Amino acid sequence: MATIPLSIAKYIRSMWMAEMIITYLRIDKHGNLVDWGGYPQHYGLTNLATGKPVTEQVGFLEGLLSVPHTQVLQFVRVANGRCAHVHIMPLDNGTYVLMLDATAEHDRQQKMQQQLNELSILTYRQSQWLQELETTRQQLAEEKRLLNEVSELKSRFIATLSHELRSSLTSIVGYTELLDEAKQADVREANYLSSVKNNANHLLSLIDNVLDQAKLEAGQIVLQPSSCDVKQLIADLKPLFFPTAQEKGLAFETDIQPKMPARVILDEWRFRQVLINLITNALNFTEQGFVRITLGWQAGRLEFSVADSGPGISEQAQPKIFAPFHRESTTHALPGAGLGLAISHHIVNLMGGELTVESSLGQGSIFGGFVEASLAQPTASTDENVSTATEAKAKILIVDDNADIRNLMEIYLEDGGYAAITAGDGAEAIILALQTEPDLVLMDMQMPVTSGYEAVQQLRSDNFTKPIIALSASTLAQDKSYALEVGCDHYLVKPVSPEELLNTIEQILLKQHLA
Amino acid sequence: MATLQKKICMIGDFSVGKTSLVARFVRQAFSEKYMTTVGVKIDTKLVKAQDGREVKLILWDIAGNDALTTATTSYLRGAAGFLLVADGTRRPTFDSALNLQKAITAQIGNKPFVVLLNKADLSDQWEIDESLIEEKKQQGWKILSTSAKTGMNVEETFIDLATQMLEA
Known part of the structure; x- marks a missing residue:
């Protein structure tokens, strides 16, 4: 080199x-x-x-x-x-x-070091934020858990309260009806009885509404669609409201469009609840003229409206009309807690539809909308077999810790042609059921010492195969599910009318007879 | 008679505000823009210690690091005292300051020092545990909260250290 x-x-x-x-x-x-x-x-x-x-x-x-x-x-x-x-x-x-x-070299190194340091600070801040996010997430999860606990406690409280109120109301409504039938009451006495009955029913309706509102707020209402005959539903509703309409001199009209299918699939009980709320409101507010129910079918939609010739609702008031506890009437005291429309609106939404109001002062109101429904397959009638099956008397075991309700059920059943035996708690019911082999058991679910749930479980594990109907004051869906899960065949909510009780028993015994 | 001169080293993790503290002290200036220091920046300021004596402070603003490097050690030679700076909004920088104190003492012996928890204006983001600060104060450490942005405790800190160095 x-x-x-x-x-x-x-x-x-x-x-x-x-x-x-x-x-x-x-x-x-x-x-x-x-x-x-x-x-x-x-x-x-x-x-x-x-x-x-x-x-x-x-x-x-x-x-x-x-x-x-x-x-x-x-x-x-x-x-x-x-x-x-x-x-x-x-x-x-x-x-x-x-x-x-070393100025030039310094400037080069500074540029590199600056980037490294800035990146390092960003990484640190990011890790701090992630840590904060995680802390917040844990706090939220804890708050959610506490809220769920509170919500569960609230649900339990409402269920217990409901149970107590319904148990008492079952006796009041039932015995009042029995008294009304048994006694040749004069006009004054008939008015007293009627007043007791109406107020008891009003209390019952209030309890139902408060419970429904609580369940809707908690997202606990689950729809149970089944095959429903809409024409029959309206036919059943008519007698409920016709006497009030007649008393007030109102025309009570129903209009079911001809193309209405024979049966559709929807939650019949909830749809019925919506119509009852709307019709009750219309009758409450209308002093003269009419109340008209219209039902129509439009490609998977069940359309409905309840129109009245009442005082109407001002434009300013309409946006608030579906709010819970909202009361529009200022002119005179009306029954209710202002929950009916809120509940109806919520239920209709749950059913995939909408509920709206058209109204103006002095021009009446139309509450209407639609719910989603599908066409149901027609089913074969079993009416012919009913009479055959019910000819025979059946022995029914009534289990309830409340003596008043036990006696009331006994009267209902004996009036319906059944033989009744009674037990005051779950343990006694197990012994009686196994010894006397009743054709059906009517079981209260919430009883001290041995509950209905425990009694049913025990009976089923002892191979007791006869039908058991749960008769409970709880309207909670989970209580119903649990009752069916432990071995009940059907679930009835107190207070139950004699007609509903006897019809249910008849159907269940018939089903078993055919099986 | 010649003015006394004392060398002070500013030590601490990166981006804790050492350069900003010097800028505030020497030039009464502050910039939000972060400019990392490479090597060391020299500044001077003539101050009057608490006993009235004038002293020229030679300020060595050393590049931030969480540990003592060979280069940092070479800068420390001849220092009469040092300021350990931590960012109050970043807890790890305080831990670095504690570690650096041990390492520096091992290198240059016991010299006067003050720990500065800088960025006191960002008190809502404060991450330094008060109990740890108290514990160190109990051991005789001087720990001050400062803000190069607002000037809080900056002048006082340098005068305090100058006084300590003159008394040492």
Whole structure:
């Protein structure tokens, strides 16, 4: 390899020296500046004076002189923004300081370091946020758990309250009806009885509404669609409202469009509840004229409306009409807690439909909308078999810890032609059922000591195969599911009318007879 | 008579505000923009210590790091005292400051120092545990909350350290 000519080497050296912008300071052993060279002004070192302490002239050398061996301070940035690598070398009689420019290298390194540091801070902040998010998530999960607990407690409280109220109302309504039938009441006595009955029914309706509202708010209402004869539904509703309409001198009209299918699939009980709420409202508010129910079918939609010739609702009031506990009437006291329309609106939404109001003051109101429904397959009637099956008397075991209800059920059943035996708790029911082999058991589910659930479970594990009807004051869906799960064949909610009770028993016995 | 000169090193993790504290102290300036320091930046300021003596402080603002490197160690030579700076909104920087204190003392011996919990203006994001601060204060440490942004405790800190160095 050829050597570089001396002239070229000198040229390279001069280039390198220029690039380095070298400055040197020679300092004696007392710390005084002996001489200097290069470009000290490049580093802001001006007015250097030999023979004077160097640290007074070059501040950053404070404490750095008298080194035992060469020290290198990298990237020392001095006042005027220039950056140098500072070499401090010991000499026999002092110190030699060499400054080489590092500004360009410093700027390159700073750019890289800046990015690294910024990234590091971002990563740290991100991890802090993630940690905060996780803490918040855990707090929310805990709050949700507590809320669920509270909600569960609330549901249980409502269920217990409902049970107690319904049990008492079952006796009040049942015995009032029996008294009404048994006694040849004069007009005044008939009015008293009627008043007791109406108020008990009103209380019952209030309880139902409050419970429904609570369940809707908690998202606990689950629709149970089944095959429904809409024409029959309206036929069943008519007698409920006709007497009130007649009493007020109102025309009570129903209009079912001819193309209405024979049966459709929907939650009949809930749809019925909506119609009852709307019709009750219409009758409450209308003093003269009419109340008209219209039903129509439009491609998977069951359309309905309840129109009245009542006082109507102002435009300002209409947006609030479906809010819970909203009462529009200011003219006179009306029964109810202002929940009927809110519940109906919610139920209709659950059924995939909508409920709206059209009204103006003095022009009456039309509450209407639609629910989603599908066509049902027609089913064969079993009416012919019913009479055959019910000719025979059956023995029924009534189980209830409430003596009043036990007696009431006994009267209902005996009036219906059945033989009744009774038990006051679950344990007694198990013994009686196994000993007397009744054709059917009517079982209260919430009883002290041995509950209906436990009794049914025990009976089923003892191979008791006869039908068991749960008779409960709880309207909670989970209670019904649990009753059916432990072995009940059917679930009735208190208070139950004699007609509903006898019809249910008849159907179940018939089904078993045919099986 | 020549003015006394003392070298002070600013030490701490990156982005805790060492450069900003010096800028506030020397030039009464503050910038929100973060510019990382590479190597060391030298500044000077003449101050009057608490006993009235004038002292020229040579401020070595050393590049942030969570541990003592060879380069940092070389910058520490000749220091008469140091300021350990932590970012009050980043707990790990306080831990770094505690570790650095041990390492520095091992390198240059016992020198006066003050711990600064900087960015006190961001108190809503504060992450430093008060009980730990109390524990260190019980051991005789001087710990101050500062804000280069507002100037809170900045001047006082340097004067305090200058006084400590003169008394040492």
